[in-house]
Amino acid sequence: MVVTCQISYFAAARSPKYFTDPLKFCPERWLPSDHPQFDLKYASDELKAAKPFSQGLRGCPGGAIAVSLIRLFIARVLWEFELEAVQGQEDLSFEKDFKFYAYWDRPSFWVRFKPAHRMRDY
Numbered sequence: 001m002v003v004t005c006q007i008s009y010f011a012a013a014r015s016p017k018y019f020t021d022p023l024k025f026c027p028e029r030w031l032p033s034d035h036p037q038f039d040l041k042y043a044s045d046e047l048k049a050a051k052p053f054s055q056g057l058r059g060c061p062g063g064a065i066a067v068s069l070i071r072l073f074i075a076r077v078l079w080e081f082e083l084e085a086v087q088g089q090e091d092l093s094f095e096k097d098f099k100f101y102a103y104w105d106r107p108s109f110w111v112r113f114k115p116a117h118r119m120r121d122y
């Protein structure tokens with residue numbers, strides 16, 4: 001007999017069973033616990049419950065590349081620009097307005113990019 005065991009990663013990553021304020025955007029929850037910006041509120045978060053790249057034999061082989069590229073991209077953008085959400089979009093809600101039907105169906109979210117005027121020595 002073959003038994004298939006499966007969980008929903010989407011549900012696990014958004015469950016209060018594993019995360020404090022699971023629907024709140026708090027990237028600092030991913031910091032190491034000895035980081036000065038780590039908030040003890042998230043100390044009991046079970047970070048392994050988030051598996052954006054899946055796992056196992058058919059898990060994403062590009063996870064490490066993707067994380068490196070995303071870090072580099074965000075660091076470069078934040079180095080070059082100050083970002084500001086355009087006003088009038090306060091009602092936009094991930095829960096209400098973003099849908100996933102194999103691909104994301106998402107509304108526009110306008111962001112103003114202002115040059116940060118940092119010294120360029122690269």
Ligand code: HEM
Pocket residue numbers: 052053054055057058059060061062063065066
């Ligand atoms: C944020 C970026 C990415 C996310 C969230 C992501 C996520 C995933 C997920 C969830 C799967 C399915 C795993 C499964 O079926 O269990 C997958 C498969 C795969 N990903 Fe990614 N991925 C990303 C970027 C990349 C990159 C950059 C590459 C290549 C350089 C890549 C190559 C692949 C390949 C080849 C598979 C198929 C693996 C297989 O079926 O054996 N992915 N990815």
